[in-house]
Amino acid sequence: MMKTTAELRTAFLEFFNQRGHEIVPSSSLIPAHDPTLLFTNAGMVQFKDAFLGLEHRANPRAVSCQRCVRAGGKHNDLENVGYTARHHTFFEMLGNFSFGDYFKPEAIRYGWDFLTQVLKLPADRLLVTVYQTDDEAYAIWRDEIGLPEEKVLRIGDKPSGGSDNFWQMGDTGPCGPCTEIFYDHGAHIPGGPPGSADEDGDRFIEIWNIVFMQYDRTVDGQLHPLPKPSVDTGMGIERLAAILQGGHSNYDIDIFRHLITAAQAVTGAADQKSSSLKVLADHIRSCAFLIVDGVRPGNEGRDYVLRRIIRRAARHGHKLGVDEPFFYRLVAPLVEVMGPAYSELANAQAEVARVLRQEEERFLQTLASGMQVLETELADMTPGGTIPGEVVFKLYDTHGFPFDLTADIARERGLVLDESGFEHAMAERRAQSRAASQFAQQTHVLEIETPTCFEGYAQDKAQGALIAIVHDG
Ligand code: ATP
Ligand code: MG
Ligand code: MG
Ligand code: MG
Numbered sequence: 387m388m389k390t391t392a393e394l395r396t397a398f399l400e401f402f403n404q405r406g407h408e409i410v411p412s413s414s415l416i417p418a419h420d421p422t423l424l425f426t427n428a429g430m431v432q433f434k435d436a437f438l439g440l441e442h443r444a445n446p447r448a449v450s451c452q453r454c455v456r457a458g459g460k461h462n463d464l465e466n467v468g469y470t471a472r473h474h475t476f477f478e479m480l481g482n483f484s485f486g487d488y489f490k491p492e493a494i495r496y497g498w499d500f501l502t503q504v505l506k507l508p509a510d511r512l513l514v515t516v517y518q519t520d521d522e523a524y525a526i527w528r529d530e531i532g533l534p535e536e537k538v539l540r541i542g543d544k545p546s547g548g549s550d551n552f553w554q555m556g557d558t559g560p561c562g563p564c565t566e567i568f569y570d571h572g573a574h575i576p577g578g579p580p581g582s583a584d585e586d587g588d589r590f591i592e593i594w595n596i597v598f599m600q601y602d603r604t605v606d607g608q609l610h611p612l613p614k615p616s617v618d619t620g621m622g623i624e625r626l627a628a629i630l631q632g633g634h635s636n637y638d639i640d641i642f643r644h645l646i647t648a649a650q651a652v653t654g655a656a657d658q659k660s661s662s663l664k665v666l667a668d669h670i671r672s673c674a675f676l677i678v679d680g681v682r683p684g685n686e687g688r689d690y691v692l693r694r695i696i697r698r699a700a701r702h703g704h705k706l707g708v709d710e711p712f713f714y715r716l717v718a719p720l721v722e723v724m725g726p727a728y729s730e731l732a733n734a735q736a737e738v739a740r741v742l743r744q745e746e747e748r749f750l751q752t753l754a755s756g757m758q759v760l761e762t763e764l765a766d767m768t769p770g771g772t773i774p775g776e777v778v779f780k781l782y783d784t785h786g787f788p789f790d791l792t793a794d795i796a797r798e799r800g801l802v803l804d805e806s807g808f809e810h811a812m813a814e815r816r817a818q819s820r821a822a823s824q825f826a827q828q829t830h831v832l833e834i835e836t837p838t839c840f841e842g843y844a845q846d847k848a849q850g851a852l853i854a855i856v857h858d859g
Contacts, residue, residue: 402449415679424459429481430618446487458691468661471588471635476672478623486614517551517563518542553597560599567594594621648719653706662702669699670716683745694788714742756785769800775807
């Protein structure tokens with residue numbers, strides 16, 4: 387059944403509303419009262435207190451379509467954008483929630499009925515995972531829903547620790563097993579089923595994660611059953627739309643086709659399939675909504691994440707041959723497709739374009755010279771080579787290239803970055819600027835170099851990519 391993304395959004399909210407769920411609007415991308423979280427990255431974020439029992443809600447059932455950003459911080463999909471069919475920096479998460487109300491049988495039944503009866507997805511394309519010890523969920527899928535046993539996979543803990551199918555809010559507090567629903571896009575697409583060695587391929591795409599919060603983990607690590615367990619679910623609307631619109635990649639859905647066409651028009655790119663156009667279509671959404679929610683490009687925390695995404699977009703424009711500000715011109719096409727669902731975006735259109743244009747102009751002053759420096763350095767390198775830390779630092783310090791921007795270029799050419807060399811150069815610079823600022827204090831000189839707020843890098847094991855860790859706002 388063909389459905390637009392807008393129709394899907396409405397269908398989901400209505401389905402759960404008819405089943406007693408209060409429709410709750412999306413909250414801001416900046417989590418209220420939660421300095422530990424960089425951005426809202428799931429529908430449950432605004433309901434955290436309800437799950438913790440700190441907030442009493444008149445209706446114990448809720449449904450939402452939540453705007454989410456997963457860039458920077460613990461959940462970082464920035465490096466995946468342009469490379470997988472299913473990851474965005476910004477996406478919308480459909481979710482239904484039970485705060486101590488219904489539990490496993492209803493949650494599974496609702497999910498299955500929505501997918502197979504309302505959306506009429508073919509049941510034989512769906513398969514599910516449960517946590518290895520969750521016999522209850524397993525039995526519901528097999529006996530009540532009627533899935534054949536080979537379609538219900540038990541997923542255990544990963545050798546590296548943790549599990550895709552055991553969710554926890556933090557080191558302590560509510561936690562519990564998940565069941566996830568996957569869609570098989572067909573044997574012509576590379577990738578194995580969940581739990582297999584090549585599960586990161588794009589054949590079996592996870593569409594819906596249903597979390598059963600049934601334990602409270604105490605500081606000693608013990609799990610205590612919660613008297614009134616809860617349900618938290620999340621489904622990426624773009625992944626669902628891809629299936630319903632007969633495509634495979636999220637970038638084939640209505641919203642992205644519109645944005646990619648616009649990106650091609652403003653950049654003059656010859657090849658509509660260029661992954662740079664996907665990157666631009668992705669990044670305009672996260673940048674615009676972050677600005678709508680009050681973030682501004684800067685050197686710290688959330689602001690620095692926004693700056694990194696804008697600069698990454700600008701670099702992809704440069705790669706396509708554009709040498710003037712262009713990214714801000716994607717705001718109008720974005721408002722065309724997402725303004726109707728998000729009036730806050732439509733209302734802020736002019737401001738969003740202004741902020742983007744200003745940041746582009748600022749970066750364009752150094753982008754071309756930085757690229758030249760990099761090209762000279764890379765001229766003699768062959769795939770597998772390492773870009774020296776001092777070069778990465780110089781690009782950062784003199785040309786405003788965030789670390790992951792250089793990493794993006796390196797990845798395209800099969801190169802790696804010397805991370806520790808970069809950190810070393812960064813530490814030296816910090817020590818210098820500390821000394822300079824002490825000297826300045828002593829001598830009452832007012833011009834002190836602004837210290838950078840860079841804190842180092844973490845290796846994301848799953849992606850093998852480097853992620854900047856910056857202050858959390
Ligand atoms: P994946 O394993 O594909 O990275 P996930 O397990 O990290 O997904 P969850 O944290 O379970 O995702 O989020 C719930 C749902 O949100 C997912 O099932 C998926 O449909 C959607 N989703 C998660 N991350 C993204 C993303 N970066 N872009 C688009 N949709 C996403
Ligand atoms: Mg993920
Ligand atoms: Mg997953
Ligand atoms: Mg998941």
